[in-house]
Amino acid sequence: MKTIAFYALAAKHCRDLLALAKMMAPLVDARMVFYLPGGAAFADVEVAVKEAGFDCVNRKSVTLRPGTKRHPLIRKSLDAVMTAYVTGRRYVQQVQLKFEALKTDASGSKFESKVDQHMKAHASLVTRHRKFLDEVKPDYIFTESDRSSADLLLLLQECKKRGVKIVLPHLVWSSAHGELWFNRVRYGRCLLSNFQLTRFSSAQKKKMFGEIENHAYRGVTFFPVAETVALNKSVANFTPSWVSGTGMADVVCVDSEFTRKRIVSQGVPESKICEVGDVSYDYLYACQVDREARLKSLRSVYQLAEGRKIVICSLPQYIKLNFDSKKQYCQEMDALLERIALPDVECLVSLHPMARENEIKHVLDKHGAKVLKERLFDVLPLADAFVASASSTLTWALAAGVPAINIDYYRVAAVTKGFWDDFTCLSQVKAPEQLEQALRTALDSDLDFTHDWHLLSRDALFDGNTASRYAEIVK
Template sequence: MTQNAETGTALYVVSEYGEFSSLLALAKVVRAQLGLHPAFLFKHDYGALNVHTQQLDVLGYSWVSARRAGLHTKHAASGGEDDYVPSYVRSTREPKPGRSRSRTAATLTWLASIGAVATAPILPVAALAALVFRRARGSALLAVFKRFARRHPGVVRWQYQKLIDEMRKVFEIFRPSIVIAGQDYPLSTTSMASLVAEERGLRTAIVPFSMTPTTKEIAESFAGSRFNLLRGKLKSRLIKEAFPQWVNHYRGRDYTRLSLPEILVAEELRLTGPIPWVPNSGRGILLLPGQQSMEYCASAGISGDQLRITGALWSDQIWRKSSSKGQRRDDLIYDIDSFSSSYRTTNLLPPVNYPEGTKLLLVSWPPDQAPRTPTGLADFSELSDALGELLSRIHYSGMARVAISLHPTLMGRSLQMDLRERGLYLVDQQLVDVIDSADIFLATVSSTLLWSLQLEVPSVNLDIYRYGYREFSDAGILDVTSMADLRTTLLALLRRPGYYDEVRGKLAGTRGHWGLFDGHSTERIITELSRLM
């Protein structure tokens, strides 16, 4: 039931860039349906803080970050008409209480002035020396301190205890009715928020912002850089005996989920779930998109009491747009053709005739996964060149119209210019707003492939970094691991008789296992959040 007045606060925990958009969309719905004012808590080293808090400020939502001394609370309000009057003018309107100045204070001020004059010639030299020292030694000293901090449980414990104390202050300010996050893992901001919430008798809901994360996902990221690789027989034996749940054997090697000092602190401060290698296995109640997620979480050891199938918010976003699909597709095709015509005219190229029924290939551009390298290529730059060349040939041969969606983290001027110089059209809408216009969808190990699955759009997972996740192929999505395989697969979808329809038919048979695509996911999510409160 919609409430016009705000009756409480929901605290949204943001740890990663990808979570924000999903949680912001949810916050708008929760505010409208449950009357809960949105307050966002950002991880202390959150990279996109300025960009995302600007959006919250415009909406009038509250936010806080451990890196900011000032807190924006829901009680902060405009000063009214006085905001339009200079502060000096406002100050003259209000009588100031009289001030008495003691002789001692006056004497101290006088002595300080003399000292400042006497030391003035020395200060620039001292400041310059300090600057040189900081630049020459600062990085090295900081690196030494970080190594020391990582290896000493006392320092690590102090750091996290301080963050927990700050978290308690945040709860005192906002007094939330519920905590909502997109993910949870050991020593995360969510783990601290859920701990404090538990102390106050509150519940935490995890609303995943992407495909259900798995142990393989974590292990792959560790194996790529040998992060937390367990070395040394004595150390390995000690950790395996004392903390077996923190060790995972993968590709012939043993890895720990955290370093040994961090493990000790996570256990002591209760900032971890019972199965550290299973994402979201902490205190939170998981609101899952479909049966596949439920089965995985249960098989990985998460208690059934923590699992709820609700569907996903993005599913309803796609569902609601279905009535305008035809017009939006026509508009997108018009934009693509207009840009292509301009490019051909500028470069003196002959026109391209797209026959009736020409397919539209929508591409979610692959991310840079350094230090991993793309299969058969040196780096991300070579991958971008190779993919851009392939898509340009497909587009200007008339086989398919091509549109490209860049993730916000890839919106650098250089990549945009390179793609436009190849005559490739970049969509400026969000991907969720255009994906139903596609006949073929291409992405790289992305949860957006579930969006195309809902729409039964034949899709290709370009696993160019060799993660090997089986979820995509299980869902009927085509997996390729090299540029040569990608070319072969795209040409088959575009030119081989019957192949496109065959792939689409398989999607229709699997999609129901992966999500609830009925337009009622938002209702189920709101119902579960209400129960948790």
């Protein structure tokens, strides 16, 4: 009997892996073991794993990064950084100089102390990872990425040494260089110039930064600079993987031909790629097959008027992502719902997994929008139109034959510029005043999804058999 391990650093991705494991379990003769990072965020995941009948190993959390506080300059510089990325203007150096004023590591000794702290944390992690791998002896490990953290890199390195096959299931669309670069710039700790412009001697610079400069992208390291230096010492042949799939993964699963072409263009070897579909597609497919009965139930549960068209809006959640204050966020969502929750439609809202309903309840009540209690993929095919912002769920709608609208005027949407241009049944809304008309057009038009379905490999992969294709990987 083979053994399959599952590991993710985000609780949401652990739940996604659990859903995949449940679907695969009847199809493969294998022991399935979840390796959880530990901590309060994973307590409910551990309970769910055990209830599903899978083995669970919970390691204690290890603090990887010394605590740092973000400086107000970072928020003030955010718009300038975003403008630099989107427009190509050369504001970056000015922003870097502002960050440099923080003097986060003004002396070589302080910096080297941080490197030592990271190396000690890495050593502790390696010990725990080795213990898990030696006890469980997995043949495969399913994980969220081969780039996301030092924790994951160290685990995958140990897997490689033992011949464990590394599989990246399709959990979410991964960001490419541009968006990652932006996210790392705003925290400051990944800017090489922060450290090279401070009071380091030439010898210190050469010693500490000489080997990692080739790992940087546009003067920014994927991991914080101190951690990058530590990883360069801890990981053999260390090369940070800016694009998920270009690192130590053996198999990279994708949801469509569209995604395959996109990640190949970003450097992922074609030999690694396996088109399996999206686990969410199986839920969407089941909903579409039973559409009439489920639509009747949905109207009854939420008291939706017969004859009115249904609009589902996946509200963007920017508070937890530090893009807006709560007040600004509520103002933006108020303006958004003003144009979506029209008098002659029924508006249902799907909240982001990180969102809290009480943060925005007064805005929802004002517009009569109702919050979905079901998972989005269990109801999305019932909608007459779907609205979201820079979200992979837009392709769920297209795969289910639901007209989609991408809100493309929020700042975060700029980093996915051009991403949706190939889809014909997806409207790009570039300004708030265009939204209502785009929604009316989507509701009233009889769209031909043939082109979009070809991009999404719908005929081959939208069939309720995604789990079977994953099972083939481990047989």
